Amino acid sequence: MAPTLTPEQAKAFYDRFGAKQDRQGFYENPARRDLIAQADFETAAAVFEFGCGTGDFAARLLAEHLPRQCSYTAVDISGTMVRLARARLAPWRDRARVDPSSGSTTLEAADGAFDRFVSTYVLDLLSDEDIRGLLAEAHRILSPGGRLCLAGLTRGAGPVASLVSGIWEALFAVRPALLGGCRPIALCGYLDPDRWRIEHRSVRTAFGISSEVLVAARLDRETGLQE
Numbered sequence: 462m463a464p465t466l467t468p469e470q471a472k473a474f475y476d477r478f479g480a481k482q483d484r485q486g487f488y489e490n491p492a493r494r495d496l497i498a499q500a501d502f503e504t505a506a507a508v509f510e511f512g513c514g515t516g517d518f519a520a521r522l523l524a525e526h527l528p529r530q531c532s533y534t535a536v537d538i539s540g541t542m543v544r545l546a547r548a549r550l551a552p553w554r555d556r557a558r559v560d561p562s563s564g565s566t567t568l569e570a571a572d573g574a575f576d577r578f579v580s581t582y583v584l585d586l587l588s589d590e591d592i593r594g595l596l597a598e599a600h601r602i603l604s605p606g607g608r609l610c611l612a613g614l615t616r617g618a619g620p621v622a623s624l625v626s627g628i629w630e631a632l633f634a635v636r637p638a639l640l641g642g643c644r645p646i647a648l649c650g651y652l653d654p655d656r657w658r659i660e661h662r663s664v665r666t667a668f669g670i671s672s673e674v675l676v677a678a679r680l681d682r683e684t685g686l687q688e
């Protein structure tokens with residue numbers, strides 16, 4: 462498999478890509494709908510999103526699912542995306558903030574500050590090491606019983622989806638930047654069962670492109686208990 466994009470390459474790509482990200486909804490939306498159905502956002506108090514893009518998912522959450530008192534905080538490496546997301550989330554500016562980041566997976570948030578950690582179509586462009594680092598940080602900043610809420614590209618099941626995944630991986634091997642640095646991965650394989658209890662996992666396929674949806678509850682490292 463080809464190396465993943467460096468943070469500098471990812472920033473350059475998404476600064477150029479900008480609002481075109483919203484055109485990916487044709488294959489992302491079924492997975493996002495499933496994530497919304499499974500992550501119980503209606504009871505959330507503080508949501509953190511890593512790599513919010515244009516703020517499209519956040520706007521849906523804020524408009525339709527999060528309680529009025531719930532805060533939303535996001536980071537993104539791309540200045541273009543931060544600008545687009547801030548503009549889109551302006552109606553909720555009293556409780557939604559979007560910050561630029563260096564691309565580091567070490568987060569500035571305090572321990573236990575959030576009860577939902579969201580990231581959609583971002584871990585699939587990070588290196589293995591960064592995925593593991595980010596999940597360790599998600600565990601740190603989630604409160605006991607907080608939920609990890611992920612969606613991303615995965616290998617397809619069935620003949621058409623397998624063929625599409627195969628072509629995608631072949632293209633990724635030659636030019637990862639053509640695909641925004643994203644490649645099919647198995648998110649569930651990164652979750653340590655001592656630290657996360659998977660509450661929901663599904664694979665949604667739209668137009669031959671498969672996405673994995675994962676909701677996992679944070680377990681306490683020492684006790685293995687949820688709360």
Ligand SMILES: C[S@@+](CC[C@H](N)C(=O)[O-])C[C@H]1O[C@@H](n2cnc3c(N)ncnc32)[C@H](O)[C@@H]1O
Pocket residue numbers: 468471472475476482489511512513514515517518536537538539542562563564565566580581582583586641643
């Ligand atoms: C494929 S887009 C997905 C955007 C959004 N989450 C969605 O589902 O539409 C990937 C996003 O992750 C951001 N990103 C990539 N690498 C990042 C990093 N290391 N730290 C923060 N954001 C990153 C990009 O700028 C881009 O906005």
